[in-house]
Amino acid sequence: MTLDSCPLPPGPGFYAGFLPEFFSELDVRCLDDGSWRLDSPLRYGSALLGCFIEVPAGFETDFASVPRVPIAYWCWGDRAHREAVIHDYLYRIDSVPVVTRGEADAVFMEAMRCRGKSAAVRWPMYLGVRAGGWTAYHKRRVSG
Numbered sequence: 001m002t003l004d005s006c007p008l009p010p011g012p013g014f015y016a017g018f019l020p021e022f023f024s025e026l027d028v029r030c031l032d033d034g035s036w037r038l039d040s041p042l043r044y045g046s047a048l049l050g051c052f053i054e055v056p057a058g059f060e061t062d063f064a065s066v067p068r069v070p071i072a073y074w075c076w077g078d079r080a081h082r083e084a085v086i087h088d089y090l091y092r093i094d095s096v097p098v099v100t101r102g103e104a105d106a107v108f109m110e111a112m113r114c115r116g117k118s119a120a121v122r123w124p125m126y127l128g129v130r131a132g133g134w135t136a137y138h139k140r141r142v143s144g
Helices: 070-076 081-090 101-114 119-135
Strands: 028-030 036-038 042-046 051-055
Touching (some): 042 081, 042 101
Antiparallel strands (some): 028 036
């Protein structure tokens, strides 16, 4: 990965002291199949990757794929939508930048911490993607 592969130019604090931050709000609509489509880009600056990530409008996501087992979903479902969109995007084979599965999972954790999710939410969700993410990593393209 090179910094040239990131879609947004460096901003203030890009190098030393760069802090992770979302630079846009999540703007989505529900589709008939239960998935979600971004109506406008979602922008995130990752300190781990050292660059900005822009998930394009039109990107489709299922957010975090938490099993619908009642206890698991009650504890961890519907908790990290913005973070899950960034993670889903980085799992695509043609994301910009293209990252390893471990890097995508680490950015998911970074984004949850950035948004103030508690350790009781962050760690189980992170361990869930580490355990089961291999089934989805680099299986789809950004545009479908």
